[in-house]
Amino acid sequence: MGRRQNNKQGVPQDVDVEKRTGKTVTKRTKFGGNRTNRRRLQEESKNEIPTTRALSNIELTRKRQANDPLRANGAKANGNAKKVKVGSSATTNGRTAPKKDAKGPLPKRGRNADIDEEGEEELDSEAEISMAEDEQDSDADSGEEADAALLASDASDMVSDTEDIPQPAEKRMLWDDEGSDASASDDHDDALLDDEFDEALDSDLGSDDFDSGSDFEAKSRRTVLRQQRDEAMAQAELEDAQLQTNIAGDTLDILPDDDADEEDQPTDLAMVQMRIQEITRVLSNFKEMRDPSRSRADYVTRLQKDLALYYDYSEFMMQKLYDLFTVAEALEFFEANEVPRPVIIRTNTLKSRRRDLAQALINRGVNLDPVGKWSKVGLQVFESPVPIGATPEYLAGQYMIQAASSFLPVMSLAPKENERILDMCAAPGGKTTYIAALMKNTGLLVANDANRDREKALVANLHRMGVKNTIVCNHDGRAFPKVMGGFDRILLDAPCSGTGVISKDPSVKMSKTSEDFRVLTHLQKELILAGIDSIDANSKTGGYFVYSTCSITVDENEDVVNYALQKRPNVKLIDTGISFGREGFTSYQGKHFHPSLKSTRRFYPHTHNMDGFYVAKFKKFSNTVTSDSKGPAKSQIKSKPKPKAVKATAAASTD
Numbered sequence: 001m002g003r004r005q006n007n008k009q010g011v012p013q014d015v016d017v018e019k020r021t022g023k024t025v026t027k028r029t030k031f032g033g034n035r036t037n038r039r040r041l042q043e044e045s046k047n048e049i050p051t052t053r054a055l056s057n058i059e060l061t062r063k064r065q066a067n068d069p070l071r072a073n074g075a076k077a078n079g080n081a082k083k084v085k086v087g088s089s090a091t092t093n094g095r096t097a098p099k100k101d102a103k104g105p106l107p108k109r110g111r112n113a114d115i116d117e118e119g120e121e122e123l124d125s126e127a128e129i130s131m132a133e134d135e136q137d138s139d140a141d142s143g144e145e146a147d148a149a150l151l152a153s154d155a156s157d158m159v160s161d162t163e164d165i166p167q168p169a170e171k172r173m174l175w176d177d178e179g180s181d182a183s184a185s186d187d188h189d190d191a192l193l194d195d196e197f198d199e200a201l202d203s204d205l206g207s208d209d210f211d212s213g214s215d216f217e218a219k220s221r222r223t224v225l226r227q228q229r230d231e232a233m234a235q236a237e238l239e240d241a242q243l244q245t246n247i248a249g250d251t252l253d254i255l256p257d258d259d260a261d262e263e264d265q266p267t268d269l270a271m272v273q274m275r276i277q278e279i280t281r282v283l284s285n286f287k288e289m290r291d292p293s294r295s296r297a298d299y300v301t302r303l304q305k306d307l308a309l310y311y312d313y314s315e316f317m318m319q320k321l322y323d324l325f326t327v328a329e330a331l332e333f334f335e336a337n338e339v340p341r342p343v344i345i346r347t348n349t350l351k352s353r354r355r356d357l358a359q360a361l362i363n364r365g366v367n368l369d370p371v372g373k374w375s376k377v378g379l380q381v382f383e384s385p386v387p388i389g390a391t392p393e394y395l396a397g398q399y400m401i402q403a404a405s406s407f408l409p410v411m412s413l414a415p416k417e418n419e420r421i422l423d424m425c426a427a428p429g430g431k432t433t434y435i436a437a438l439m440k441n442t443g444l445l446v447a448n449d450a451n452r453d454r455e456k457a458l459v460a461n462l463h464r465m466g467v468k469n470t471i472v473c474n475h476d477g478r479a480f481p482k483v484m485g486g487f488d489r490i491l492l493d494a495p496c497s498g499t500g501v502i503s504k505d506p507s508v509k510m511s512k513t514s515e516d517f518r519v520l521t522h523l524q525k526e527l528i529l530a531g532i533d534s535i536d537a538n539s540k541t542g543g544y545f546v547y548s549t550c551s552i553t554v555d556e557n558e559d560v561v562n563y564a565l566q567k568r569p570n571v572k573l574i575d576t577g578i579s580f581g582r583e584g585f586t587s588y589q590g591k592h593f594h595p596s597l598k599s600t601r602r603f604y605p606h607t608h609n610m611d612g613f614y615v616a617k618f619k620k621f622s623n624t625v626t627s628d629s630k631g632p633a634k635s636q637i638k639s640k641p642k643p644k645a646v647k648a649t650a651a652a653s654t655d
């Protein structure tokens, strides 16, 4: 883990929002995406100083205090580490970030609610966010010193547990005023300090001597003493700055007391956000920054709870996903799930060429680009004056609106003309139609799905895209190879929890339980064995099986694939043929998988800017299972039986 995928392959990237705006714009805002708690926080506090800034305020204040000779000396003298109580009610400072009833669950939002009811609102709020960000930018542009003065003054409010942080209008006024006041005040302080020092010296040396200016020795001593004072102060400042930089010296009280009731915990999301940042910082340098009385587990547990609250995940789902990543990467992942993925269309090469399609759409005012070097048929749509799902080209079947990740298992399957191919879980047909296109409408493609309703969309897509080599059937995939077998290639795009597509379906965050995962993984294991058993190892052109999910959990991916390797020693994993993506896990949480799991591929929203996805490719080298741990050697396939209960065209689903 931990290896970052470089992005040279041209995997979908964020859109330049400066240049491209409009209806289907997919833009990345720092706080864009679905209306989670995080989003509400951003919207509701958009006129306030961002909490990230508030966090920097604390640090700026520390620095300022370290550079303030009086404070620095004082801090050194009594040796008190400054205690920053993050998340305490005292630090909320009257901010109006949204409050949540500690007992009450956060409102759940289903996929449809998000998409249908809030679609329009999304654009508005993104515009607002954009404005808020502009505001921040212009703040930043106004000069570092003034900014620092403002931040320092804010921060001293926070750290010294003041009651109120001014609202933005006041704050800007304060900024303007304080920009000059701050330096004037500093000069004034320095003058006072010099006066006090001179008075002290006068009493030592005798003011008459100095006033008369006749005693050069006294004058010289005064200069030397003044230099010594300045050096001592500089040294004190330096030491104090070092002390302040080493946060281990501070006790950041970011964890609640062990026995504190959950109800006592802060429910202010701005504070939760701040605590997330603080804990992340501590975990990034645990040895130095930890509170010695707290374990790493204490911090991680608190962080997971806060992330769950902030991003609207159940604690179960939060832990399941958090565990896949380093701390920093987990934050990137959860943030990426709040942002829509780019809109991608796949050229249907049965009806068009990418260049021609692109030109036709450009003529309609569509702003698009090739998706990247890794695909010859994908186009990324940045904006469109017409709904991209209703253009004449779309209705004529020249393209499919399809997530970039959905290309991958089909590319890995690498269908050939005149083969027999099975798509075990095909509806609504995004991958089936791609397979048919790569087969150039030759051979036989069997598109199966257990859900008859979903097959209506599959059939409609086959018609629209001009697919003619496909028969549709409606079996439980586990019935294969009894239904039919002997395929050259099979794709099992398995039913899954959807943890890779949270940006599309945020209900996953809250709805999935451990029982769901138990049932799903059981089904996936049965399907994968059925799929492998339906392949003809003696295929002249194929003998390949691809397993994919739009989930990133290990139990739905590596664990299932490893199970298949154990149960079916007549297959082995081979390279997926996809030039990017992260290697599959070979061990995870104490479980050890076959080393070849390394050749499987993981894709993440935060790394590849596509839905989270998993792809594994098998080669079957024998039709006989020789060492199934469960039983004696037996043949697993029926050789090329006649298709049963299927229609010879894509016109309708069967069974």
Ligand SMILES: C[S@@+](CC[C@H](N)C(=O)[O-])C[C@H]1O[C@@H](n2cnc3c(N)ncnc32)[C@H](O)[C@@H]1O
Pocket (backbone or CB within 6 Å): 406, 424, 425, 426, 427, 428, 429, 430, 431, 432, 448, 449, 450, 451, 454, 475, 476, 477, 478, 493, 494, 495, 496
């Ligand atoms: C991830 S979706 C497939 C998406 C499809 N490959 C595509 O690209 O459009 C999983 C599909 O599996 C189907 N399914 C669930 N259980 C099944 C089973 N036991 N046998 C066959 N299909 C099943 C679901 O109806 C669903 O359509």
